[in-house]
Amino acid sequence: MRLLNINSVAFLLLSFVEYIYATPIVGGKVIYNPGNAAPKYPYMISIQELYKPINSRGVEEFRHFCGGAMLNHWWFVTAAHCFLRKKLARISAVIGHENLSSANQNNSRYAIERVKFIYYQPTNIQNDIALARLKKSYEPELNLIKHAFGILPLPDMKNLSGVSCQIVGYGATQYAGELQNNLIEGEVKIITKQECSDILGRILAPPHDETTLCALGDNQDTCQGDSGGPLICKVNDVPYICGIVSHGLTCGVTGVPSIYTAIVPYLEWITWIINDKVENS
Numbered sequence: 001m002r003l004l005n006i007n008s009v010a011f012l013l014l015s016f017v018e019y020i021y022a023t024p025i026v027g028g029k030v031i032y033n034p035g036n037a038a039p040k041y042p043y044m045i046s047i048q049e050l051y052k053p054i055n056s057r058g059v060e061e062f063r064h065f066c067g068g069a070m071l072n073h074w075w076f077v078t079a080a081h082c083f084l085r086k087k088l089a090r091i092s093a094v095i096g097h098e099n100l101s102s103a104n105q106n107n108s109r110y111a112i113e114r115v116k117f118i119y120y121q122p123t124n125i126q127n128d129i130a131l132a133r134l135k136k137s138y139e140p141e142l143n144l145i146k147h148a149f150g151i152l153p154l155p156d157m158k159n160l161s162g163v164s165c166q167i168v169g170y171g172a173t174q175y176a177g178e179l180q181n182n183l184i185e186g187e188v189k190i191i192t193k194q195e196c197s198d199i200l201g202r203i204l205a206p207p208h209d210e211t212t213l214c215a216l217g218d219n220q221d222t223c224q225g226d227s228g229g230p231l232i233c234k235v236n237d238v239p240y241i242c243g244i245v246s247h248g249l250t251c252g253v254t255g256v257p258s259i260y261t262a263i264v265p266y267l268e269w270i271t272w273i274i275n276d277k278v279e280n281s
């Protein structure tokens with residue numbers, strides 16, 4: 001493992017300050033399920049922004065910018081920074097597609113009604129988590145699809161150090177690369193906060209608390225466009241959504257970890273919101 005010293009990391013940070021929010025999957029493999037096989041990650045969302053209201057063929061054009069994960073028929077979880085400087089009315093979610101090229105054909109675009117944050121701090125990227133509610137409910141064929149919704153971790157799943165997890169996204173396959181149309185998966189391993197700050201340095205490493213996870217891939221990493229997507233960790237063979245892609249300094253630089261928002265500390269808030277307790281109380 002190559003350790004960057006703090007000066008070179010600080011340099012990376014300054015040069016790519018524009019991209020600090022754009023964490024990026026490199027080195028992963030394209031998910032390809034020929035035929036009518038159920039999608040491998042049916043809860044995976046591509047959050048897209050309308051960028052051309054009407055193109056030359058008379059259809060609207062959308063641009064993928066972040067990932068997310070459906071948690072029930074109405075709500076998905078993503079990163080808070082994904083909604084910075086975005087107009088909600090221009091944003092929609094495409095759910096469970098392995099190939100975004102076909103996303104427009106099947107009327108599979110869901111408008112977003114509202115977004116909830118919990119003390120998100122853009123300056124230091126704390127609490128980089130958001131929940132978004134669709135305008136119409138998403139009704140997957142539950143009898144055909146296993147794990148149609150992402151599974152929340154259990155409250156006691158606080159120490160995930162050493163656990164291998166999947167990262168999934170439509171993001172760039174190299175730093176500043178083109179976004180993919182195909183869903184890509186990769187594998188990373190969660191490291192301790194001490195290991196994380198040994199590599200990133202005290203200033204750039206996330207605080208030694210439970211709100212973030214630090215994960216390192218063997219040449220596999222998240223990249224811009226993957227933000228908001230799930231970090232899926234199998235515990236006792238159950239694929240839990242343990243984290244949300246939050247930020248990194250660059251993509252796939254050997255030995256440099258990326259930072260994920262941990263789900264466990266936010267469980268009560270998430271459960272409260274996605275069960276629509278707030279609206280009903």
Ligand SMILES: *[C@@H]1O[C@H](CO)[C@@H](O)[C@H](O)[C@H]1NC(C)=O
Binds near residue numbers: 030032102181
């Ligand atoms: C994705 O869909 C497009 C358009 O339908 C197709 O050309 C492309 O081959 C597909 N990619 C994969 C990996 O299936």
Ligand SMILES: *[C@@H]1O[C@H](CO)[C@@H](O)[C@H](O)[C@H]1NC(C)=O
Binds near residue numbers: 105106
């Ligand atoms: C779109 O719908 C058709 C017909 O139901 C189906 O065969 C096709 O696989 C769907 N495409 C996607 C990307 O879901």
Ligand SMILES: *[C@@H]1O[C@H](CO)[C@@H](O)[C@H](O)[C@H]1NC(C)=O
Binds near residue numbers: 159160161
């Ligand atoms: C977390 O788990 C790892 C691997 O099982 C173990 O080595 C470490 O001591 C644990 N840390 C804490 C704080 O329990």
